[in-house]
Amino acid sequence: MKKFSLKWPLIVTSSLIAFLTFVVPLYGATVFSFRGNGGKGHSFINYQWLIHADGFYLNLFTSLKLAVLAGVLNLLLMVPTMVYLNLKGQRYKSLVDFLCILPLIIPVVSLAIGAQVAMPKILQNTEYELVFFFVIIALPYTYRALDTSLQTVALKTLVEASRSLGASWTRTIIRVIVPAIRGGITGALFLTFALSIGEYTITSLLHWETFPTWTVVAAQQNILGAIAISVFSFVGAIALLSTIAIFSKKGAQHVEVDE
Amino acid sequence: MGVVKAPSRVTSSGRGTGVLPLLPFFIFTGFFLLWPVVAVTLRSFHGNKNEWTLANYRPILKAGPYFHAFVVSLKLSIVTAVIGSILGAFFAYVIVKYARGKFGAVIDSVSAVFANSGGVPLAFMFVAAFGTEGIVTTTLKALGWDIYAGHFTIFSFTGVVMVYSFFQVPLMVLVFKPAIAGLRREWEEASTNLGASSATYWRRVGIPILTPSFIGAFFLLFAGGFSAYATARALTVGTVPLVPIIIGTLVDGNVISDQANLGDALAVGMIVVATFAMAGYIWAQRKAARWRSS
Numbered sequence: 289m290k291k292f293s294l295k296w297p298l299i300v301t302s303s304l305i306a307f308l309t310f311v312v313p314l315y316g317a318t319v320f321s322f323r324g325n326g327g328k329g330h331s332f333i334n335y336q337w338l339i340h341a342d343g344f345y346l347n348l349f350t351s352l353k354l355a356v357l358a359g360v361l362n363l364l365l366m367v368p369t370m371v372y373l374n375l376k377g378q379r380y381k382s383l384v385d386f387l388c389i390l391p392l393i394i395p396v397v398s399l400a401i402g403a404q405v406a407m408p409k410i411l412q413n414t415e416y417e418l419v420f421f422f423v424i425i426a427l428p429y430t431y432r433a434l435d436t437s438l439q440t441v442a443l444k445t446l447v448e449a450s451r452s453l454g455a456s457w458t459r460t461i462i463r464v465i466v467p468a469i470r471g472g473i474t475g476a477l478f479l480t481f482a483l484s485i486g487e488y489t490i491t492s493l494l495h496w497e498t499f500p501t502w503t504v505v506a507a508q509q510n511i512l513g514a515i516a517i518s519v520f521s522f523v524g525a526i527a528l529l530s531t532i533a534i535f536s537k538k539g540a541q542h543v544e545v546d547e
Numbered sequence: 548m549g550v551v552k553a554p555s556r557v558t559s560s561g562r563g564t565g566v567l568p569l570l571p572f573f574i575f576t577g578f579f580l581l582w583p584v585v586a587v588t589l590r591s592f593h594g595n596k597n598e599w600t601l602a603n604y605r606p607i608l609k610a611g612p613y614f615h616a617f618v619v620s621l622k623l624s625i626v627t628a629v630i631g632s633i634l635g636a637f638f639a640y641v642i643v644k645y646a647r648g649k650f651g652a653v654i655d656s657v658s659a660v661f662a663n664s665g666g667v668p669l670a671f672m673f674v675a676a677f678g679t680e681g682i683v684t685t686t687l688k689a690l691g692w693d694i695y696a697g698h699f700t701i702f703s704f705t706g707v708v709m710v711y712s713f714f715q716v717p718l719m720v721l722v723f724k725p726a727i728a729g730l731r732r733e734w735e736e737a738s739t740n741l742g743a744s745s746a747t748y749w750r751r752v753g754i755p756i757l758t759p760s761f762i763g764a765f766f767l768l769f770a771g772g773f774s775a776y777a778t779a780r781a782l783t784v785g786t787v788p789l790v791p792i793i794i795g796t797l798v799d800g801n802v803i804s805d806q807a808n809l810g811d812a813l814a815v816g817m818i819v820v821a822t823f824a825m826a827g828y829i830w831a832q833r834k835a836a837r838w839r840s841s
Binding site: 295298299302305306309310312313314315316317319320321365366368369372373376377379380384387388389390391392393394395396397398399400401402403404405406407420421423424427479482486487488489492493500503504507511514515517518519521522525526529530532534 | 652814
Protein backbone atom coordinates (compact mmCIF):
# COMPACT_ATOMS: atom_id res chain seq x y z
CA MET A 289 0.00 0.00 0.00
CA LYS A 290 1.69 3.13 -1.17
CA LYS A 291 0.72 6.32 0.62
CA PHE A 292 0.95 9.75 -0.93
CA SER A 293 4.36 10.95 0.13
CA LEU A 294 5.40 14.47 1.00
CA LYS A 295 9.02 13.55 0.46
CA TRP A 296 9.75 15.22 -2.87
CA PRO A 297 7.60 18.35 -2.40
CA LEU A 298 9.41 18.93 0.91
CA ILE A 299 12.86 18.32 -0.51
CA VAL A 300 12.22 20.53 -3.53
CA THR A 301 10.76 23.39 -1.47
CA SER A 302 13.54 23.36 1.08
CA SER A 303 16.26 23.09 -1.55
CA LEU A 304 14.72 26.02 -3.37
CA ILE A 305 14.61 28.21 -0.26
CA ALA A 306 18.13 27.14 0.68
CA PHE A 307 19.26 27.97 -2.84
CA LEU A 308 17.73 31.44 -2.76
CA THR A 309 18.87 32.37 0.74
CA PHE A 310 22.30 30.73 0.91
CA VAL A 311 23.60 29.84 -2.52
CA VAL A 312 22.60 33.04 -4.29
CA PRO A 313 24.47 35.45 -1.96
CA LEU A 314 27.50 33.15 -1.98
CA TYR A 315 27.34 32.87 -5.76
CA GLY A 316 26.82 36.60 -6.14
CA ALA A 317 29.85 37.34 -4.04
CA THR A 318 31.98 34.83 -5.94
CA VAL A 319 31.06 36.33 -9.30
CA PHE A 320 31.68 39.79 -7.94
CA SER A 321 35.09 38.84 -6.65
CA PHE A 322 36.18 37.88 -10.17
CA ARG A 323 35.20 41.25 -11.60
CA GLY A 324 37.90 43.14 -13.41
CA ASN A 325 39.18 46.69 -13.07
CA GLY A 326 36.40 49.20 -12.41
CA GLY A 327 33.92 46.37 -12.10
CA LYS A 328 34.13 45.34 -15.74
CA GLY A 329 34.94 41.98 -17.28
CA HIS A 330 36.35 38.98 -15.49
CA SER A 331 39.77 38.60 -13.99
CA PHE A 332 41.76 37.52 -11.00
CA ILE A 333 42.74 41.08 -10.30
CA ASN A 334 41.04 41.22 -6.89
CA TYR A 335 42.72 38.06 -5.71
CA GLN A 336 46.03 39.38 -6.98
CA TRP A 337 45.45 42.59 -5.10
CA LEU A 338 44.58 40.53 -2.07
CA ILE A 339 47.81 38.56 -1.88
CA HIS A 340 49.91 41.63 -2.57
CA ALA A 341 48.03 43.90 -0.21
CA ASP A 342 49.92 45.36 2.71
CA GLY A 343 49.41 43.24 5.77
CA PHE A 344 47.72 40.27 4.10
CA TYR A 345 50.32 37.68 5.12
CA LEU A 346 51.17 39.39 8.38
CA ASN A 347 47.58 39.42 9.61
CA LEU A 348 46.75 36.01 8.22
CA PHE A 349 49.75 34.68 10.11
CA THR A 350 48.70 36.45 13.32
CA SER A 351 45.21 34.98 13.06
CA LEU A 352 46.50 31.48 12.31
CA LYS A 353 48.93 31.67 15.21
CA LEU A 354 46.32 32.86 17.71
CA ALA A 355 43.79 30.31 16.46
CA VAL A 356 46.23 27.41 16.81
CA LEU A 357 47.19 28.53 20.32
CA ALA A 358 43.52 28.87 21.28
CA GLY A 359 42.78 25.38 19.95
CA VAL A 360 45.64 23.86 21.92
CA LEU A 361 44.93 25.75 25.13
CA ASN A 362 41.29 24.81 24.84
CA LEU A 363 42.11 21.11 24.65
CA LEU A 364 44.65 21.30 27.48
CA LEU A 365 42.01 22.89 29.68
CA MET A 366 38.89 21.05 28.61
CA VAL A 367 39.94 17.45 27.95
CA PRO A 368 41.07 16.74 31.56
CA THR A 369 38.12 18.76 32.90
CA MET A 370 35.55 16.86 30.86
CA VAL A 371 37.12 13.47 31.55
CA TYR A 372 37.09 14.13 35.28
CA LEU A 373 33.51 15.41 35.14
CA ASN A 374 32.25 12.33 33.39
CA LEU A 375 34.28 10.02 35.58
CA LYS A 376 33.93 11.25 39.13
CA GLY A 377 32.90 14.86 39.18
CA GLN A 378 29.22 14.42 38.30
CA ARG A 379 28.44 16.57 41.32
CA TYR A 380 29.99 19.57 39.57
CA LYS A 381 28.65 18.84 36.13
CA SER A 382 25.70 21.21 36.22
CA LEU A 383 27.97 24.02 37.46
CA VAL A 384 30.52 23.46 34.71
CA ASP A 385 27.72 23.10 32.19
CA PHE A 386 26.35 26.46 33.30
CA LEU A 387 29.75 28.17 33.11
CA CYS A 388 30.26 26.79 29.61
CA ILE A 389 26.88 28.13 28.47
CA LEU A 390 27.62 31.59 29.88
CA PRO A 391 29.63 32.80 26.87
CA LEU A 392 26.42 32.43 24.86
CA ILE A 393 24.54 34.50 27.42
CA ILE A 394 27.03 37.28 28.01
CA PRO A 395 27.15 39.42 24.88
CA VAL A 396 30.67 39.35 23.48
CA VAL A 397 30.66 43.14 23.37
CA SER A 398 30.05 43.25 27.13
CA LEU A 399 32.78 40.69 27.72
CA ALA A 400 35.19 42.80 25.69
CA ILE A 401 34.40 45.96 27.67
CA GLY A 402 34.79 43.96 30.87
CA ALA A 403 38.14 42.63 29.69
CA GLN A 404 39.34 46.18 29.17
CA VAL A 405 38.39 47.04 32.72
CA ALA A 406 39.50 43.85 34.42
CA MET A 407 42.59 42.47 32.74
CA PRO A 408 45.98 43.41 34.20
CA LYS A 409 48.04 45.79 32.07
CA ILE A 410 50.73 43.23 31.42
CA LEU A 411 48.19 41.04 29.64
CA GLN A 412 46.55 43.91 27.80
CA ASN A 413 49.88 44.83 26.29
CA THR A 414 50.17 41.64 24.28
CA GLU A 415 48.01 40.27 21.49
CA TYR A 416 48.18 36.86 23.19
CA GLU A 417 45.46 38.04 25.58
CA LEU A 418 43.07 37.27 22.71
CA VAL A 419 43.90 33.56 22.96
CA PHE A 420 42.27 33.36 26.40
CA PHE A 421 39.09 35.02 25.19
CA PHE A 422 38.93 32.87 22.07
CA VAL A 423 38.98 29.85 24.38
CA ILE A 424 36.16 31.36 26.43
CA ILE A 425 34.05 32.04 23.34
CA ALA A 426 34.55 28.46 22.13
CA LEU A 427 33.58 26.88 25.48
CA PRO A 428 29.87 26.26 24.70
CA TYR A 429 30.83 24.35 21.57
CA THR A 430 33.81 22.42 22.89
CA TYR A 431 31.88 21.38 25.99
CA ARG A 432 29.20 19.78 23.83
CA ALA A 433 31.62 18.18 21.40
CA LEU A 434 33.72 16.57 24.15
CA ASP A 435 30.76 15.64 26.34
CA THR A 436 28.90 13.91 23.52
CA SER A 437 31.90 11.92 22.51
CA LEU A 438 32.81 10.98 26.11
CA GLN A 439 29.33 9.60 26.63
CA THR A 440 29.69 7.18 23.74
CA VAL A 441 32.69 5.41 25.29
CA ALA A 442 32.76 3.18 28.36
CA LEU A 443 34.94 5.63 30.20
CA LYS A 444 34.95 3.97 33.64
CA THR A 445 35.94 0.60 32.24
CA LEU A 446 38.72 2.09 30.13
CA VAL A 447 40.14 4.04 33.03
CA GLU A 448 39.91 1.18 35.50
CA ALA A 449 41.58 -1.18 33.06
CA SER A 450 44.37 1.25 32.31
CA ARG A 451 44.94 2.25 35.94
CA SER A 452 44.92 -1.33 37.20
CA LEU A 453 47.55 -2.20 34.61
CA GLY A 454 49.70 0.41 36.29
CA ALA A 455 49.37 3.39 33.97
CA SER A 456 49.55 6.85 35.50
CA TRP A 457 46.72 9.34 35.09
CA THR A 458 48.61 11.32 32.47
CA ARG A 459 49.38 8.17 30.54
CA THR A 460 45.77 7.01 30.84
CA ILE A 461 44.47 10.25 29.41
CA ILE A 462 47.01 10.45 26.58
CA ARG A 463 47.14 6.78 25.58
CA VAL A 464 43.64 5.54 26.34
CA ILE A 465 41.08 8.30 26.58
CA VAL A 466 42.32 10.66 23.89
CA PRO A 467 42.31 7.97 21.16
CA ALA A 468 38.85 6.83 22.26
CA ILE A 469 37.34 10.29 21.93
CA ARG A 470 39.38 11.59 19.03
CA GLY A 471 36.19 12.43 17.11
CA GLY A 472 35.15 14.87 19.83
CA ILE A 473 38.67 16.22 20.15
CA THR A 474 38.99 16.95 16.43
CA GLY A 475 35.57 18.59 16.55
CA ALA A 476 36.49 20.75 19.55
CA LEU A 477 39.85 21.67 18.06
CA PHE A 478 38.49 22.77 14.72
CA LEU A 479 35.49 24.59 16.14
CA THR A 480 37.83 26.61 18.34
CA PHE A 481 40.14 27.17 15.41
CA ALA A 482 37.32 28.28 13.11
CA LEU A 483 35.77 30.59 15.70
CA SER A 484 39.13 32.13 16.56
CA ILE A 485 40.23 32.76 13.03
CA GLY A 486 37.02 34.65 12.24
CA GLU A 487 36.70 36.46 15.56
CA TYR A 488 36.12 40.17 15.09
CA THR A 489 34.23 41.61 18.06
CA ILE A 490 36.70 41.16 20.92
CA THR A 491 39.67 41.71 18.65
CA SER A 492 38.46 45.05 17.38
CA LEU A 493 37.12 46.28 20.72
CA LEU A 494 40.45 45.49 22.36
CA HIS A 495 42.15 47.28 19.45
CA TRP A 496 44.19 44.41 18.06
CA GLU A 497 44.75 43.73 14.40
CA THR A 498 44.04 40.29 13.00
CA PHE A 499 42.82 39.02 9.65
CA PRO A 500 39.12 39.92 10.13
CA THR A 501 39.80 43.44 11.42
CA TRP A 502 42.33 43.96 8.64
CA THR A 503 39.62 42.93 6.14
CA VAL A 504 37.30 45.68 7.35
CA VAL A 505 40.04 48.27 7.02
CA ALA A 506 41.06 46.93 3.61
CA ALA A 507 37.45 47.11 2.44
CA GLN A 508 37.56 50.87 2.71
CA GLN A 509 40.28 50.90 0.03
CA ASN A 510 38.99 48.15 -2.17
CA ILE A 511 35.53 46.71 -1.65
CA LEU A 512 35.99 44.14 -4.43
CA GLY A 513 39.12 42.95 -2.69
CA ALA A 514 37.25 42.66 0.60
CA ILE A 515 34.59 40.58 -1.12
CA ALA A 516 37.33 38.37 -2.53
CA ILE A 517 38.67 37.88 1.01
CA SER A 518 35.18 37.02 2.24
CA VAL A 519 34.64 34.40 -0.44
CA PHE A 520 38.09 33.01 0.22
CA SER A 521 37.47 32.61 3.96
CA PHE A 522 33.93 31.28 3.59
CA VAL A 523 34.72 28.64 1.01
CA GLY A 524 37.84 27.70 2.95
CA ALA A 525 35.88 27.23 6.18
CA ILE A 526 33.20 25.11 4.52
CA ALA A 527 35.76 22.91 2.78
CA LEU A 528 37.73 22.45 6.00
CA LEU A 529 34.77 21.64 8.22
CA SER A 530 33.14 19.33 5.68
CA THR A 531 36.34 17.34 5.41
CA ILE A 532 36.54 17.13 9.20
CA ALA A 533 32.89 16.09 9.42
CA ILE A 534 33.33 13.20 7.02
CA PHE A 535 36.58 12.24 8.69
CA SER A 536 35.26 12.33 12.26
CA LYS A 537 32.02 10.60 11.30
CA LYS A 538 34.20 7.67 10.36
CA GLY A 539 35.90 7.85 13.74
CA ALA A 540 32.57 7.91 15.55
CA GLN A 541 31.31 4.86 13.70
CA HIS A 542 34.51 3.10 14.54
CA VAL A 543 33.94 3.69 18.24
CA GLU A 544 30.38 2.40 18.01
CA VAL A 545 31.61 -0.81 16.42
CA ASP A 546 34.16 -1.26 19.17
CA GLU A 547 31.61 -1.21 21.95
CA MET B 548 30.91 -1.63 40.22
CA GLY B 549 33.65 -3.16 38.10
CA VAL B 550 35.11 -6.56 38.82
CA VAL B 551 38.60 -5.17 38.60
CA LYS B 552 39.49 -3.23 41.70
CA ALA B 553 41.13 0.00 40.72
CA PRO B 554 44.05 1.34 42.73
CA SER B 555 42.93 3.04 45.88
CA ARG B 556 43.64 6.55 44.64
CA VAL B 557 41.01 6.19 41.94
CA THR B 558 38.14 5.36 44.24
CA SER B 559 38.96 6.95 47.53
CA SER B 560 39.00 10.60 46.68
CA GLY B 561 37.39 12.27 49.65
CA ARG B 562 35.14 15.30 49.60
CA GLY B 563 38.08 17.64 49.99
CA THR B 564 40.09 16.57 46.95
CA GLY B 565 37.07 16.13 44.71
CA VAL B 566 37.16 19.59 43.23
CA LEU B 567 40.93 19.79 42.78
CA PRO B 568 41.13 18.51 39.18
CA LEU B 569 38.54 21.08 38.21
CA LEU B 570 40.46 24.00 39.67
CA PRO B 571 42.19 25.00 36.41
CA PHE B 572 38.80 25.25 34.75
CA PHE B 573 37.25 27.24 37.58
CA ILE B 574 40.22 29.59 37.80
CA PHE B 575 40.25 30.10 34.03
CA THR B 576 36.53 30.84 33.68
CA GLY B 577 36.56 32.84 36.90
CA PHE B 578 39.32 35.12 35.68
CA PHE B 579 38.51 35.45 31.97
CA LEU B 580 34.72 35.20 32.06
CA LEU B 581 33.23 36.12 35.43
CA TRP B 582 35.72 38.74 36.57
CA PRO B 583 35.32 40.93 33.44
CA VAL B 584 31.54 40.86 33.89
CA VAL B 585 31.82 41.80 37.57
CA ALA B 586 34.33 44.52 36.76
CA VAL B 587 32.23 46.15 34.05
CA THR B 588 29.16 46.01 36.28
CA LEU B 589 31.00 47.69 39.14
CA ARG B 590 32.39 50.40 36.92
CA SER B 591 28.98 51.08 35.38
CA PHE B 592 27.87 52.29 38.82
CA HIS B 593 30.74 54.75 39.07
CA GLY B 594 30.75 58.31 37.78
CA ASN B 595 33.46 60.47 36.21
CA LYS B 596 35.03 61.20 39.59
CA ASN B 597 34.89 57.57 40.60
CA GLU B 598 31.94 58.15 42.92
CA TRP B 599 29.05 55.68 43.22
CA THR B 600 26.14 56.74 41.02
CA LEU B 601 23.23 55.59 38.90
CA ALA B 602 23.80 58.42 36.42
CA ASN B 603 25.18 56.12 33.71
CA TYR B 604 21.87 54.32 33.50
CA ARG B 605 19.72 57.43 33.16
CA PRO B 606 20.26 57.95 29.38
CA ILE B 607 19.17 54.36 28.74
CA LEU B 608 15.95 54.60 30.69
CA LYS B 609 14.62 57.87 29.32
CA ALA B 610 13.60 58.57 25.74
CA GLY B 611 16.61 59.41 23.60
CA PRO B 612 19.21 57.82 21.33
CA TYR B 613 20.33 55.17 23.84
CA PHE B 614 16.82 54.07 24.73
CA HIS B 615 16.02 54.03 21.02
CA ALA B 616 19.03 51.82 20.35
CA PHE B 617 17.68 49.21 22.76
CA VAL B 618 14.30 49.35 21.00
CA VAL B 619 15.90 48.85 17.57
CA SER B 620 18.13 46.05 18.86
CA LEU B 621 15.17 44.28 20.45
CA LYS B 622 13.10 44.66 17.30
CA LEU B 623 15.93 43.30 15.16
CA SER B 624 16.51 40.29 17.37
CA ILE B 625 12.81 39.44 17.64
CA VAL B 626 12.20 39.70 13.88
CA THR B 627 15.27 37.65 12.93
CA ALA B 628 14.56 35.07 15.64
CA VAL B 629 11.02 34.61 14.28
CA ILE B 630 12.27 34.21 10.70
CA GLY B 631 15.17 32.03 11.78
CA SER B 632 13.22 29.72 14.03
CA ILE B 633 10.38 29.06 11.60
CA LEU B 634 12.52 28.54 8.50
CA GLY B 635 15.18 26.70 10.50
CA ALA B 636 12.65 24.30 12.05
CA PHE B 637 11.36 23.49 8.59
CA PHE B 638 14.88 22.81 7.31
CA ALA B 639 15.72 20.75 10.39
CA TYR B 640 12.68 18.56 9.79
CA VAL B 641 13.55 17.95 6.15
CA ILE B 642 17.19 17.26 7.00
CA VAL B 643 16.40 14.80 9.79
CA LYS B 644 13.88 13.05 7.60
CA TYR B 645 15.75 12.82 4.32
CA ALA B 646 19.43 13.61 4.70
CA ARG B 647 21.52 10.87 6.24
CA GLY B 648 25.08 9.64 6.35
CA LYS B 649 27.82 11.69 4.76
CA PHE B 650 25.46 14.16 3.16
CA GLY B 651 23.91 14.81 6.56
CA ALA B 652 27.37 15.31 8.04
CA VAL B 653 28.26 17.81 5.32
CA ILE B 654 25.00 19.69 5.90
CA ASP B 655 25.84 19.77 9.61
CA SER B 656 29.21 21.36 9.03
CA VAL B 657 27.93 23.76 6.39
CA SER B 658 25.27 24.84 8.91
CA ALA B 659 27.99 25.26 11.52
CA VAL B 660 30.00 27.48 9.19
CA PHE B 661 26.97 29.57 8.21
CA ALA B 662 25.76 29.84 11.80
CA ASN B 663 29.12 30.89 13.23
CA SER B 664 30.44 33.00 10.41
CA GLY B 665 27.95 35.69 11.28
CA GLY B 666 30.79 38.04 10.84
CA VAL B 667 32.69 40.25 8.55
CA PRO B 668 32.73 38.02 5.42
CA LEU B 669 28.97 37.70 5.59
CA ALA B 670 28.45 41.43 5.42
CA PHE B 671 30.63 41.82 2.34
CA MET B 672 28.99 38.87 0.64
CA PHE B 673 25.61 40.49 1.01
CA VAL B 674 26.92 43.75 -0.34
CA ALA B 675 28.11 41.83 -3.40
CA ALA B 676 24.71 40.23 -3.84
CA PHE B 677 22.23 42.89 -2.77
CA GLY B 678 24.20 46.15 -2.85
CA THR B 679 23.30 48.82 -5.41
CA GLU B 680 25.66 47.21 -7.93
CA GLY B 681 25.15 43.68 -6.57
CA ILE B 682 24.59 40.64 -8.73
CA VAL B 683 21.06 39.99 -7.46
CA THR B 684 20.12 43.65 -7.66
CA THR B 685 21.30 44.04 -11.25
CA THR B 686 19.77 40.74 -12.33
CA LEU B 687 16.39 41.64 -10.86
CA LYS B 688 16.64 45.09 -12.42
CA ALA B 689 17.23 43.53 -15.82
CA LEU B 690 14.10 41.48 -15.22
CA GLY B 691 12.17 44.64 -14.47
CA TRP B 692 12.19 44.73 -10.66
CA ASP B 693 14.27 47.50 -9.15
CA ILE B 694 14.59 46.55 -5.49
CA TYR B 695 16.13 49.94 -4.79
CA ALA B 696 13.08 51.76 -6.17
CA GLY B 697 11.54 51.94 -2.68
CA HIS B 698 13.18 52.51 0.67
CA PHE B 699 15.25 49.35 0.59
CA THR B 700 18.99 49.38 0.92
CA ILE B 701 21.21 46.60 2.17
CA PHE B 702 22.57 49.06 4.74
CA SER B 703 19.13 49.57 6.34
CA PHE B 704 17.19 47.74 9.02
CA THR B 705 15.65 45.40 6.41
CA GLY B 706 19.11 44.73 5.03
CA VAL B 707 20.42 43.79 8.45
CA VAL B 708 17.39 41.53 8.95
CA MET B 709 18.25 39.70 5.71
CA VAL B 710 21.88 39.25 6.64
CA TYR B 711 21.11 38.13 10.18
CA SER B 712 18.64 35.54 8.89
CA PHE B 713 21.55 34.06 7.00
CA PHE B 714 23.10 32.91 10.28
CA GLN B 715 19.92 32.57 12.37
CA VAL B 716 18.40 29.93 10.08
CA PRO B 717 21.38 27.53 10.16
CA LEU B 718 21.78 28.14 13.90
CA MET B 719 18.19 27.00 14.34
CA VAL B 720 18.94 23.93 12.23
CA LEU B 721 21.84 23.04 14.51
CA VAL B 722 19.93 23.63 17.74
CA PHE B 723 16.58 22.17 16.75
CA LYS B 724 17.70 19.10 14.82
CA PRO B 725 18.37 16.98 17.92
CA ALA B 726 14.82 17.68 19.14
CA ILE B 727 13.28 16.44 15.90
CA ALA B 728 15.65 13.49 15.77
CA GLY B 729 14.54 12.70 19.33
CA LEU B 730 10.95 12.13 18.32
CA ARG B 731 10.59 8.40 18.77
CA ARG B 732 9.18 6.19 16.06
CA GLU B 733 7.15 4.32 18.67
CA TRP B 734 5.13 7.44 19.46
CA GLU B 735 4.07 7.83 15.85
CA GLU B 736 3.37 4.10 15.58
CA ALA B 737 1.41 4.10 18.81
CA SER B 738 -0.78 6.95 17.70
CA THR B 739 -1.28 5.36 14.29
CA ASN B 740 -2.29 2.12 15.99
CA LEU B 741 -4.80 4.05 18.04
CA GLY B 742 -6.30 5.28 14.79
CA ALA B 743 -4.78 8.75 14.55
CA SER B 744 -4.02 10.27 11.20
CA SER B 745 -0.65 11.84 10.50
CA ALA B 746 -2.14 15.30 11.04
CA THR B 747 -3.62 14.24 14.38
CA TYR B 748 -0.29 12.79 15.42
CA TRP B 749 1.45 16.09 14.75
CA ARG B 750 -1.29 18.15 16.37
CA ARG B 751 -1.63 16.04 19.51
CA VAL B 752 1.81 14.50 19.95
CA GLY B 753 4.57 15.84 17.71
CA ILE B 754 4.03 19.58 18.04
CA PRO B 755 3.31 19.56 21.81
CA ILE B 756 6.54 17.62 22.39
CA LEU B 757 8.59 19.90 20.17
CA THR B 758 7.12 23.18 21.46
CA PRO B 759 9.45 23.58 24.48
CA SER B 760 12.52 22.88 22.33
CA PHE B 761 11.23 25.34 19.76
CA ILE B 762 10.71 28.06 22.36
CA GLY B 763 14.14 27.37 23.83
CA ALA B 764 15.77 27.64 20.41
CA PHE B 765 13.86 30.85 19.77
CA PHE B 766 15.34 32.41 22.91
CA LEU B 767 18.81 31.29 21.88
CA LEU B 768 18.40 32.89 18.46
CA PHE B 769 17.05 36.02 20.08
CA ALA B 770 20.09 36.26 22.36
CA GLY B 771 22.44 35.62 19.43
CA GLY B 772 20.84 38.28 17.27
CA PHE B 773 20.79 40.75 20.14
CA SER B 774 24.52 40.38 20.82
CA ALA B 775 25.77 40.16 17.24
CA TYR B 776 28.27 42.88 16.46
CA ALA B 777 30.66 42.12 13.64
CA THR B 778 28.17 41.74 10.79
CA ALA B 779 26.21 44.87 11.59
CA ARG B 780 29.41 46.80 12.17
CA ALA B 781 30.95 45.85 8.84
CA LEU B 782 27.67 46.26 6.96
CA THR B 783 26.15 49.46 8.25
CA VAL B 784 29.06 51.41 9.70
CA GLY B 785 26.61 52.80 12.20
CA THR B 786 23.62 53.68 10.00
CA VAL B 787 21.38 51.34 11.98
CA PRO B 788 21.62 52.29 15.66
CA LEU B 789 22.12 49.02 17.54
CA VAL B 790 23.32 48.83 21.14
CA PRO B 791 26.50 46.84 20.40
CA ILE B 792 27.43 49.24 17.61
CA ILE B 793 26.98 52.23 19.90
CA ILE B 794 29.14 50.57 22.54
CA GLY B 795 31.76 50.02 19.86
CA THR B 796 31.80 53.67 18.81
CA LEU B 797 32.03 54.76 22.45
CA VAL B 798 34.98 52.42 23.00
CA ASP B 799 36.73 53.59 19.87
CA GLY B 800 36.33 57.14 21.07
CA ASN B 801 34.45 58.11 17.90
CA VAL B 802 31.68 59.54 20.03
CA ILE B 803 32.58 61.59 23.03
CA SER B 804 30.14 61.32 25.85
CA ASP B 805 30.33 63.49 28.93
CA GLN B 806 29.78 60.31 30.88
CA ALA B 807 32.91 58.21 30.79
CA ASN B 808 31.23 55.01 31.91
CA LEU B 809 28.09 55.17 29.76
CA GLY B 810 29.43 52.32 27.60
CA ASP B 811 29.69 50.14 30.70
CA ALA B 812 26.05 50.79 31.55
CA LEU B 813 25.04 49.88 27.99
CA ALA B 814 27.11 46.69 28.24
CA VAL B 815 25.41 45.77 31.51
CA GLY B 816 22.03 46.57 29.94
CA MET B 817 22.84 44.05 27.20
CA ILE B 818 23.79 41.44 29.78
CA VAL B 819 20.45 41.99 31.54
CA VAL B 820 18.43 41.51 28.34
CA ALA B 821 20.49 38.47 27.37
CA THR B 822 20.03 36.99 30.84
CA PHE B 823 16.25 37.17 30.49
CA ALA B 824 16.52 35.44 27.11
CA MET B 825 18.71 32.72 28.53
CA ALA B 826 16.43 32.22 31.53
CA GLY B 827 13.70 31.55 28.97
CA TYR B 828 16.02 29.17 27.14
CA ILE B 829 16.93 27.20 30.26
CA TRP B 830 13.30 27.04 31.40
CA ALA B 831 12.25 25.70 27.98
CA GLN B 832 15.14 23.22 27.97
CA ARG B 833 13.99 21.79 31.30
CA LYS B 834 10.50 21.31 29.89
CA ALA B 835 11.92 19.67 26.79
CA ALA B 836 14.17 17.35 28.80
CA ARG B 837 11.14 15.66 30.40
CA TRP B 838 10.57 13.74 27.19
CA ARG B 839 14.15 12.70 26.75
CA SER B 840 14.76 11.21 30.18
CA SER B 841 11.70 8.95 30.20
